[in-house]
Amino acid sequence: MIKTKRYKLELIANTLRQDVISMLAHAGSGHSAGPLGLADFFSVLYFHILRHKPKEPLWEKRDRFILSCGHVCPILYVTLARSKYFSLKTLHSLRTLGSPLQGHPHRGSARGIETTSGPLGQGFSVAVGMAIAARMDKTSHRIYCLTSDGEQNEGQVWEAAMFAGVKGLANLTLFIDRNNIQIDGTTDAVMPLEPLADKYRSFGWHVIDCDGHDMDAIDDACAEAKKKRLKPTVIILHTTPGKGVRFMEHNYIWHGIPPTQEQARQALLELKEARKKLSGKSLATKLLSYVS
């Protein structure tokens, strides 16, 4: 990925984080840690990797992105708004009566939501169904599906993994947000998952471990997945829950709660500071490119 592109995506990720904080503080409920940890991934996915047309959300040849871990929907909502699927103003309606932005995503409520999700494991199977349909119709679009690490506790995940592996669904890329936390504590305390990569390998998957905050690494991993012809790929995204807001990082209590107004002010200050540094870097890159 060229540097200017990467800085652009980093700026977008910073914007997404600020949007998440503002939206959650306004709503007064919702999940904080997962969405912040996934901002870099969503920036790369929606603004670099996915083939999609926000003005034509049901374009047949679009790549499908299935959010299986529906509880991290704040990051999906802000990403869809910033991609212009709907207005930024809509974000303030999160979790309120009559809003298209339900507490957990509902297909048909807002443009760009591919499937209803929340109960864990379900989106994964739906994505598998879409991958099979694409294969039947010989279409070239890809299916991307995001699951959480706590989600791997669900039996349905392993039913879907077994099926996709056996059928060699190479048009399917699965992501696991490996942030090591779930509601009751760390994933190690609740239900240890390791060796996670080996589990998927033994189910017939191509496995890539990836730093979920390294945009180049995410881009490379997706490109590698695309080259596979016989196996589905799972990209294990190692992320920091609450990334970008120091008092939230790595702390599982932020899994399912929003910041208070005061905490949101503090978080936004920190994110704005980080943005200044990014802009500086971006400007320096531009200048450098002029010089060279």
Added chain:
Amino acid sequence: MSASTLHPKLYTKNLEQIPTRNGYGEALLELAKHNRHVVVLTGDLAESTRVLEFSKKYKDQFIECGVAEQNMAGIAAGLALSGKIPFISSYAVFSPGRSWDQVRVSICYNNANVKIAGAHTGISVGPDGATHQALEDIAIMRTLPNIIVLAPCDFEETKKATRAAAAWNGPVYFRFTREKTPCITTVQTPFEIGKAEILKKGRDVSLIVCGPLVYKALIAARQLMQEKINCEVINNHTIKPLDAKALLTSIKKTKAVVTIEEHQIMGGMGSAVCELLSQHYPVPVEMIGMRDTFGESGKQEELLEKYGMGVKDINTAVHKVLKRKT
């Protein structure tokens, strides 16, 4: 439908008997001939849900999911959201029994165009025993928004229900049975989702029935005629949405009801009818079905008799409800 459209050999010993599940398999073969989007999924039950021939003839439209009903329901939703018309074929105790949450969220809340075919319903499943006799499926399906719930009464009607499900845009659940079932309807007998059919007109009591027990209701009605009790027999194949108009018209005339089904009394077709009546036209009702108990192994007829779903039980219920009639 009138009595004239029923099978001409209906009350004879030569009446043909075919399992309703056969109608499902045959209808799918017909559908796939004209529609490449019809896809059949099964969870290791191709033969007994009668889709084995389909799996051989339409390999590219068939998906073996293995014994994993939750994943199968999700895959079907993904197929439907991609323009396919998937039919999930399994035993009702597993699908929707084990996949209820997936049916709720991935299929119904998504309003995905998925058809769920529940085989081996009712106590007539017989020797396999209680674990395999689905007696709760109507209850768990009819409480879900967006879904249609059907219980066809015989082979021909199951064929029609399968075709109607394919033509319907949205989730459909329909149930069928394992054992041979009297063929009481013919190719000509009308079938429409949401339209209850009066099979025999009467004025004293309405027998509201679904599934293979429709036959027993007709036999009971014929016997009761000898006692000058004139039963109206209604094939209530669509449990959701109920044909409120047809049911209320009948009930306003007869002012007494017996509901008959191979399902738990709680939450089943009879409950749906009682919900309608209690709000619009309360009359005495007697309910025939499983009485909050599990089944057991045995032969079809033995089980129906032991658990109170035989012709004799219908006669008794009719007498009882007539006594309560004011």
